Amino acid sequence: xxxxxxxxxxxxxxxxxxxxxxxxxxxxxxxxxxxxxxxxxxxxxxxxxxxxxxxxxxxxxxxxxxxxxxxxxxxxxxxxxxxxxxxxxxxxxxxxxxxxxxxxxxxxxxxxxxxxxxxxxxxxxxxxxxxxxxxxxxxxxxxxxxxxxxxxxxxxxxxxxxxxxxxxxxxxxxxxxxxxxxxxxxxxxxxxxxxxxxxxxxxxxxxxxxxxxxxxxxxxxxxxxxxxxxxxxxxxxxxxxxxxxxxxxxxxxxxx
Numbered sequence: 001x002x003x004x005x006x007x008x009x010x011x012x013x014x015x016x017x018x019x020x021x022x023x024x025x026x027x028x029x030x031x032x033x034x035x036x037x038x039x040x041x042x043x044x045x046x047x048x049x050x051x052x053x054x055x056x057x058x059x060x061x062x063x064x065x066x067x068x069x070x071x072x073x074x075x076x077x078x079x080x081x082x083x084x085x086x087x088x089x090x091x092x093x094x095x096x097x098x099x100x101x102x103x104x105x106x107x108x109x110x111x112x113x114x115x116x117x118x119x120x121x122x123x124x125x126x127x128x129x130x131x132x133x134x135x136x137x138x139x140x141x142x143x144x145x146x147x148x149x150x151x152x153x154x155x156x157x158x159x160x161x162x163x164x165x166x167x168x169x170x171x172x173x174x175x176x177x178x179x180x181x182x183x184x185x186x187x188x189x190x191x192x193x194x195x196x197x198x199x200x201x202x203x204x205x206x207x208x209x210x211x212x213x214x215x216x217x218x219x220x221x222x223x224x225x226x227x228x229x230x231x232x233x234x235x236x237x238x239x240x241x242x243x244x245x246x247x248x249x250x251x252x253x254x255x256x
Contacts, residue, residue: 008078009099009167011038012071014064015085019048021215022085026052032089036081039074041067063184072178075170079103084164087114087210094208097155098167101205106153108172108200111162112208130212133159133204134242136196141237145189149204156203161192165210172200180233186226193234225250 011029015022022040029038030052038053043062049055056074058067072080079102081095089095093112101110116130134145149157176198179187195202231239231249239247 006033006036006096006099008103009036009081009095010075010077010079011036011081011083012068012075013038013040013053013083013085014067014071015040015042015044015050016064017044018085018215019050021213022050024213025083025085025087025089026050028089029083032091032093033095036095037077039071041071043067061184063181065179065183065187066181069178069181072170072174078170079167080170080173081167082164083210084212086215087165087212088117090209090211092207092209094205095167097205098208101153101156101203102167102169106201107156107203109162109166109168109195109202110156111166111202111204112210113204113206114163114165114210114212116214117211118214127211130163132161132163132242133157134161136160136193138236142240143193143231143234143236143238144240145242147242152203155207156205158201158203160196160202161189162202162204163210164188165208176200180230183226183230183233186230189239190230190233 013022026038029036039056040050040053041056041058043058043060045060056071058070079099098110098112101107114130116128118126120126131147133149134147137144137146149159152158176194179191183190227247228250231247237249241247
């Protein structure tokens with residue numbers, strides 16, 4: 001249990017059809033940071049109450065971005081902690097270190113690393129680092145995500161995009177409009193693209209680690225290519241992701 005003063009911080013979580021996952025996350029927050037307020041927005045068809053968190057009502061199926069914007073509007077602290085419902089905090093999460101970086105004005109968005117966890121045969125758990133911090137590179141009408149970082153500040157590395165595990169300045173994220181509500185999923189890169197365009201200082205702190213569990217959701221919305229829509233919104237024709245895969249903008253945008 002941490003004794004850090006987190007009165008300036010509020011955690012926000014979007015969830016949908018994953019009651020077991022979000023319950024595990026909130027329990028981990030309560031165990032490590034019992035004084036930290038957590039806001040949860042559940043856009044599933046039958047939202048479930050989550051012990052240890054304050055529920056924020058949202059419409060069914062509005063998506064992750066709209067839910068996060070609603071949560072952001074309820075934050076009354078100068079900083080917020082973004083978490084995904086499949087994550088779990090642990091003794092190495094060091095949320096207080098992320099808050100220290102953000103509150104010192106060295107970073108506007110201070111992110112941690114993520115380790116992917118998966119139960120094997122019900123007997124043991126495999127854990128694998130899942131780095132996601134990257135730099136944006138542009139050539140003609142192509143945007144490329146290059147894994148890695150630039151020289152940064154003490155205890156953190158400068159980059160352009162990170163995992164959805166970060167402490168950010170509330171006013172700075174509100175100033176860029178939060179998340180694009182049209183992107184029900186696949187919102188992360190477009191969010192960081194705008195953060196970069198507006199000059200937000202983004203970095204990753206390897207001392208802070210969250211676990212992310214690989215699990216199946218109870219239900220899923222019909223598939224739709226929100227990645228192509230995000231690329232269109234960023235004003236490029238294609239994006240090469242950190243794994244080297246090429247994604248094209250929406251067809252109507254290319255035709256235009």
